[in-house]
Amino acid sequence: MxxxxxxxxxxxxxxxxxxxxxxxxxxxxxxxxxxxxxxxxxxxxxxxxxxxxxxxxxxxxxxxxxxxxxxxxxxxxxxxxxxxxxxxxxxxxxxxxxxxxxxxxxxxxGEAAEWRNEGSSGSRNNDDEDADFQEFQAATTSLREHLLSQIALMPLTDRDRALVQLVVEALDDDGWLNQALDELLPLIPAEWDVELEELEIALHHVQNLDPVGIGARNLQECLLLQLRGLPEGEVRQLAMGIVDGNLELLAARDFARLKRRLGCNDDALRAAQELVCSLNPRPAAQFADTDTRYVIxxxxxxxxxxxxxxxxxxxxxxxxxxxxxxxxxxxxxxxxxxxxxxxxxxxxxxxxxxxxxxxxxxxxxxxxxxxxxxFFDHGEVAMRPLTLREIAEELELHESTVSRxxxxxxxxxxxxxxxxxxxFGSHVSTDTGGACSATAIRALIRQLVAAEDSKKPLSDARIAELLGQQGIVVARRTIAKYRESLNIPPVSQRKSI
Known part of the structure; x- marks a missing residue:
């Protein structure tokens, strides 16, 4: 070479x-x-x-x-x-x-930076050059401050107040106590010689604070704390019976077994169900930090x-x-x-x-x-299938340009x-040889579910049949995928009394 x-x-x-x-x-x-x-x-x-x-x-x-x-x-x-x-x-x-x-x-x-859904500020007022307009987020009270302000008014000794504050510090953002009380004992100075019963008393003080349901260790306890704060009555008693050992049956919509266990009729069970559903499983959600972002x-x-x-x-x-x-x-x-x-x-x-x-x-x-x-005239049900390639060919641009x-x-x-x-979205073929947008199919599924009989909700197979009657051939598994993307629960969880 x-x-x-x-x-x-x-x-x-x-x-x-x-x-x-x-x-x-x-x-x-x-x-x-x-x-x-x-x-x-x-x-x-x-x-x-x-x-x-x-x-x-x-x-x-x-x-x-x-x-x-x-x-x-x-x-x-x-x-x-x-x-x-x-x-x-x-x-x-x-x-x-x-x-x-x-x-x-x-x-x-390379790849574009990850988007943050924020808007930009408006135009500046040129008539007043000395004015400095700034946006300030309203000061909000945190959960800890809200609880400590109530503890300060309670007739407690310094020792008990310190234990109650320790429990408050252990609460999560939802107001729940996810740690076992015995796990909090190592955080207390040994010279205090605190017993587990004292921490249970401190937790009881926390559970009596506002908002109701604070300091719960699980969902059942959270709902029971809220029910105990309501006036006594038959509906409240039935609701407590549902929460205390029968939440799984309520989640599964097994109303027949619930009625047998509680010994009530449909009307009483329906009222108790509405009461349980009105409770707040996240009592401290109102104190969570929310950062509202806007799009221009x-x-x-x-x-x-x-x-x-x-x-x-x-x-x-x-x-x-x-x-x-x-x-x-x-x-x-x-x-x-x-x-x-x-x-x-x-x-x-x-x-x-x-x-x-x-x-x-x-x-x-x-x-x-x-x-x-x-779409602009009739909404989602009229959305046409559209791809990036179609727009790119029409404007004589590259697909990557349209994507950007x-x-x-x-x-x-x-x-x-x-x-x-x-x-933009994929398409589904119709019996007439045309195409229907996936967005339009999701809109049709939402309409069918909204109009269904709550006592006999539509199954995924039945929804597929109804769409087939309109000339849209969609498999049951596709219906299930679209339904889940719309956050619509399955038929067993949509059934009511």
Whole structure:
């Protein structure tokens, strides 16, 4: 063997930093996009938001496309700034970036960050620059604070109060005591010489606190504590008989055996069942920390002159532009700093990529609306089967591009807010040779279950028969899978007295 030179011709796609940024911005959610833009704003002085605190009306507008889209959405003219100043000598983005989207797979740039369902804050009031609007979460009382405030009012010795507080500290978020009392003894100083009976007394004090049912060690004890706090009566007595040893029969809906054991009729058992079902198995749920998160839709669907039309949501669109002061410095002193020129180039690319992102989202959203018009008119039962390939072929995009656009992007409609991926689904063949969407089948199952006789609920096989009568051929196992996805219990658990 000897060394040799060979000439080989091949084609490959080079992912430039600008193209990588364009693809990455396309797959980000609204929250992640705002976080990315905030990071870039801190690093790049050539970029700023329109309507910022330093807005004096003398800036160079370069984000014309988002402004135009916002005007189309709201029907009003939005401020654009001074149009006489334009940063010179900057290379424009190639026109074929949409084609570049099509040739890149998900593996080329990695996976998108995990979405957190949060919304971004609204626009700033420019009339009052000194106002600083912030959102504060209302202060809530924790379970521990609520219980300790009641313990402070109890006539207890310091020793007993300390033991009661120890039991309170051992409660979980639902208000249950999942530890055995003897497991708490090693936590107490040995010199206290505490007996197990003293901890049981402390637990009894805790179980008398509000909310009722606190300090229970299992479901049966939790429900019994709540029943004992109710006024005496026949229904209460029957409910206690159900909880004390017959919960399994109630869960299995074995009403015949329940009536024999309790010696009651249907009406009395029905009243006792309703009482048991009204109890709270998680008495401390009201004190749990809840973090409500909101979604700002990227697209809004409205009916205009009898036709459904998609429009971009201005609240989800960041409005960016070049900072005029730095642009003028670069224009008047081009040889001063090469870093400023590079940052200006990066700012122009970012603005262009953001424009391209929203343009692609709008195109895909309108294509979805055109395919699913029956859904917007009649609801889930009219949902058509739809795949990513159909939208990709219609818009001449790659499937991976459509997948990025429909992930973590939301559409506000008259029927609610949905992720764009919600409108895609598999299909089931019908007797007539057509196809029915899986979403429509789930809606039909929900309707059939809602209209069923609670004394004779529909089995999965019967639901399959009823759908077959409508020309939709679905196997019983498929019905069971769809029913479970809708959190509908099986027929044995839907039966009532």
């Amino acid at each position: 000897k060394p040799s030179l060979q000439l080989r011709i091949s084609q490959h796609l080079a992912l430039t930093p600008q193209l990588q940024q364009s693809i990455r911005l396309l797959q980000l959610s609204t929250l992640e996009l705002n976080q990315e833009i905030e990071r870039i704003l801190l690093e790049n002085p050539m970029l700023e938001r329109e309507g910022g605190e330093d807005d004096d009306g003398a800036v160079a507008p370069v984000a014309e496309a988002p402004v135009a889209l916002a005007e189309e959405f709201s029907g009003e003219s939005l401020p654009r700034g001074d149009e006489e100043h334009e940063a010179p000598g900057v290379t424009e983005m190639p026109d074929n970036i949409s084609d570049a989207y099509e040739s890149v797979s998900d593996d080329d740039i 839709p990227d697209v809004v669907v409205r009916k205009v002159r009898g036709a459904w039309s998609a429009s971009l949501n201005p609240e989800a669109m960041p409005r960016l532009r070049i900072h005029r002061v730095y642009a003028d410095i670069l224009q008047n002193n081009r040889g001063v700093s090469s870093s400023l020129s590079s940052q200006l180039q990066e700012a122009r690319w970012l603005i262009k990529n953001v424009q391209q992102r929203f343009d692609t989202i709008l195109r895909v959203s309108q294509a979805i609306v055109d395919r699913q018009r029956q 656009v429909t992930t973590q992007k939301y559409m506000a409609t008259a029927r609610g807010v949905f992720e764009l991926k919600y409108f």
